[in-house]
Amino acid sequence: MRIVACVKHVPDATANRSFDTDHTVDRAGVDGLLSELDEYAVEEALTIAAAHDGEVVVLTVGPEQALDAARKSLQMGAHAGVHVVDEALHGSDAFATSLVLARAVEKIGADTPVDIVLCGMASTDGAMGVVPAMLAERLGVPQVTFAAEVTVEGATVTARRDGDVATETVEASMPLVLSVTDQINEPRYPSFKGIMAAKKKTVETWSLADLGVDPADVGLPAAWTTVQAVDARPPRSQGEVVTDEGEGGRQLADYLAGQKFI
Amino acid sequence: MSEILVLVDHVDGSVRKTTTELLTIARRLGEPSAVFVGAGIDAARETLAAYGAEKIYLLDAPELADYLVVPQAEALAQLVASAAPAAVLVPSTPEAREVAARLAVKTGSGLITDAVDVQPGPEGTPLTTQSVFAGAFTVQASVARGTPVVVVKPNSATPEPASGAGAEETIAVTVSEAAKTARVVKREPRTKSGRPELTEAAIVVSGGRGTGGDFSAVEALADALGAAVGASRAAVDSGWYPHSYQVGQTGKTVSPQLYVANGISGAIQHRAGMQTAKTIVAVNKDAEAPIFELVDFGVVGDLKQVLPQATEEIARRKG
Numbered sequence A: 001m002r003i004v005a006c007v008k009h010v011p012d013a014t015a016n017r018s019f020d021t022d023h024t025v026d027r028a029g030v031d032g033l034l035s036e037l038d039e040y041a042v043e044e045a046l047t048i049a050a051a052h053d054g055e056v057v058v059l060t061v062g063p064e065q066a067l068d069a070a071r072k073s074l075q076m077g078a079h080a081g082v083h084v085v086d087e088a089l090h091g092s093d094a095f096a097t098s099l100v101l102a103r104a105v106e107k108i109g110a111d112t113p114v115d116i117v118l119c120g121m122a123s124t125d126g127a128m129g130v131v132p133a134m135l136a137e138r139l140g141v142p143q144v145t146f147a148a149e150v151t152v153e154g155a156t157v158t159a160r161r162d163g164d165v166a167t168e169t170v171e172a173s174m175p176l177v178l179s180v181t182d183q184i185n186e187p188r189y190p191s192f193k194g195i196m197a198a199k200k201k202t203v204e205t206w207s208l209a210d211l212g213v214d215p216a217d218v219g220l221p222a223a224w225t226t227v228q229a230v231d232a233r234p235p236r237s238q239g240e241v242v243t244d245e246g247e248g249g250r251q252l253a254d255y256l257a258g259q260k261f262i
Numbered sequence B: 001m002s003e004i005l006v007l008v009d010h011v012d013g014s015v016r017k018t019t020t021e022l023l024t025i026a027r028r029l030g031e032p033s034a035v036f037v038g039a040g041i042d043a044a045r046e047t048l049a050a051y052g053a054e055k056i057y058l059l060d061a062p063e064l065a066d067y068l069v070v071p072q073a074e075a076l077a078q079l080v081a082s083a084a085p086a087a088v089l090v091p092s093t094p095e096a097r098e099v100a101a102r103l104a105v106k107t108g109s110g111l112i113t114d115a116v117d118v119q120p121g122p123e124g125t126p127l128t129t130q131s132v133f134a135g136a137f138t139v140q141a142s143v144a145r146g147t148p149v150v151v152v153k154p155n156s157a158t159p160e161p162a163s164g165a166g167a168e169e170t171i172a173v174t175v176s177e178a179a180k181t182a183r184v185v186k187r188e189p190r191t192k193s194g195r196p197e198l199t200e201a202a203i204v205v206s207g208g209r210g211t212g213g214d215f216s217a218v219e220a221l222a223d224a225l226g227a228a229v230g231a232s233r234a235a236v237d238s239g240w241y242p243h244s245y246q247v248g249q250t251g252k253t254v255s256p257q258l259y260v261a262n263g264i265s266g267a268i269q270h271r272a273g274m275q276t277a278k279t280i281v282a283v284n285k286d287a288e289a290p291i292f293e294l295v296d297f298g299v300v301g302d303l304k305q306v307l308p309q310a311t312e313e314i315a316r317r318k319g
Ligand SMILES: Cc1cc2nc3c(=O)[nH]c(=O)nc-3n(C[C@H](O)[C@H](O)[C@H](O)COP(=O)(O)OP(=O)(O)OC[C@H]3O[C@@H](n4cnc5c(N)ncnc54)[C@H](O)[C@@H]3O)c2cc1C
Pocket: A036, A037, A124, A182, B207, B208, B209, B210, B211, B231, B232, B233, B234, B235, B246, B247, B248, B249, B250, B251, B252, B262, B263, B264, B265, B266, B267, B268, B269, B270, B273, B283, B284, B285, B286, B289, B301, B302, B303, B304
C-alpha cells in the first residue's frame, strides 16, 4: 500500500504571528514547525502502513523552511519525502495549493499508484480546512474527511465522522483522500532511532516545471480572492479582577446583573 | 436585483438560526434565495420566507443524503450555472464548508471561509471580514474571480425578519456516478442536552481541567443563566465532556454575548474559539492564568466555591 501524507509548515501558533506588507502570512519572521494538526495525519499514515505493509511518502508545498516539516515527518517514520518549492508559489491560496498537491500526488503515483492521500483537518495558520476536499475534487477520487476513527480493510476505508448534528459512518474505496481530526490518535514523538534513520532518507525537491504547473496559475497574482486590509485587533483591555475572599461568587453575580445578563 | 443564494442549514426541516443570519446578510447584497437540500420543507418554508427569502429552491434526491459532500456540490454547481447568482452564502458546518470548497473549484470561483461579517463592497460584491490567528488580526477580503462563495460563521449577524415571497421552485438534480463514492452507511443523531446550542447561544459557560472532572457546578451556573455548556480540550481529552462541546481551534468557535471560562488557563488554541465573545468572564485559582488578560471581569478563586455561590445568588435575584 502506498500512502502520501500532506503536511504543511506553519508559523508557531504560540509566537507572535504576523503578516507581510503584501498581506501574505509572514513565514520568515516567525519560527515555523510542522503543523500540529498534520502530525495526526502522519501518525495515521504510519499506523495504516505498518498494518498493511505500506510505504509513506510525505509531501509538502512551501518555501525553503518547509523542508523541516518533511524532515520531522521522516523522523517520525515516513519513508521518503517530496518538497515542492518554487518562487512563484509565494502567496498561493487553497486553489493553487490543491492544484500543486494534486499534480505532485499524480507524479508520486506515476510508477506505483497511490492508495491513500492523508491530510490534516486544517492548517493551523490558514485554518480553511478545504484543501483535502479540493484535492479530492481535482484528483477525481472519493473524499473521506474529518475522520475521528479509521479502519482499513482490503481496499475499503471506513471512518467515523463526528458531524454537527450526527455521528456518521462513511465508507469509500481506494484510491481516496482521507483527512483526520485531532481526535484520531496520539502522534508519536520522533525517537532517537527515528532521528538517526531519517538522516539517510531522501527528500526530493520538485519545482513547478517538474510538475507541469504553469507559474501563472499559482501565487499571489493568481489568487482567486484579494485581501483588502489586514489590521491587528486592539488587545482586549483587562477588566476588573477580584480575589475570592468568600464573596467571589456574589461579586460575580453582581457583575452579571450590572451587565444585564441576569 | 441580483440574486444571492443561501444554503439552508436544517435538521429534517427545522431551520437552524445561522440560516436566518445568512438570509439577513444576503439582503444587504441583493435578493435572497434559499437553497433547501433534502426533505422537510414543510417545516421550513415559513421561517425562510419570514427572513426574506424571495425564492426557495428545492433540491432533493436520495443521493444527497446517502453520499457525503460531493452530490451536494454537484447540485449546487448546476444551480449556480442556471440561476447565475451574484454570490453564494454557506453556513460554517464541516459538510457545508467542503461543499463550498468543491463548488468553488467546479465553478472557478473564489472562496472565503469563516467570515464574521459580510458587507456590500464596490459594485455590490461581498466584502468580508475574517478573524485570524486566534483573533489577533482581522482581514478584509473580496473575491476576484467567478461567483463569490462565502462560508459564514454563526452569530455574524442579528437575524432581522423581513417578508419574502418564498416562491418555490423544484430543481431536478442529476448526480453523477463519480459523486457516489463516499457512502454514509450509518447516521446516529446526537443526543440533545436540553440546553441552547453551543454555537447559537447568547451565553456560554465552560469548564476546563480545573473542574477536576466534575462539571456539575459549571452546568448549574449555565442553567441559572440559560446558557450553553462548553469545554476545553483538556476536559474533553480527559473524557469529562463530549467532543462536540469543545470550544477552540479544533472544536467550535463561539461568539456569544457572554463567555464564562471556569478552570481554563486560556491557551491560544482555546482563545481561537472564544476571543470574539462580547463579554468575557473567568474564574481561575491562578491569578497569573493567561485567560485573565482577556477578561472584562475575573475572579481569582476556587470554582468549587465561587460557582455555587454565584448560582445561588443568581437564583435569589431572579426570585
Ligand atoms: C493543534 C492544537 C489544537 C488545540 N485545540 C484546542 C481547542 O480546540 N480547544 C482547547 O480548549 N484547547 C485546544 N488545544 C489545547 C490547548 O493548547 C490547551 O492545552 C488546553 O486548552 C488547556 O485546557 P485547560 O485550560 O482546561 O487546562 P489547563 O491549561 O491545565 O488549565 C487549567 C486551569 O484551571 C485552573 N484551576 C485548577 N483548579 C482550579 C479550581 N479548583 N478552581 C479554579 N481554577 C482552577 C488552573 O489554574 C489552570 O489555569 C489545542 C492544542 C493544539 C496543539
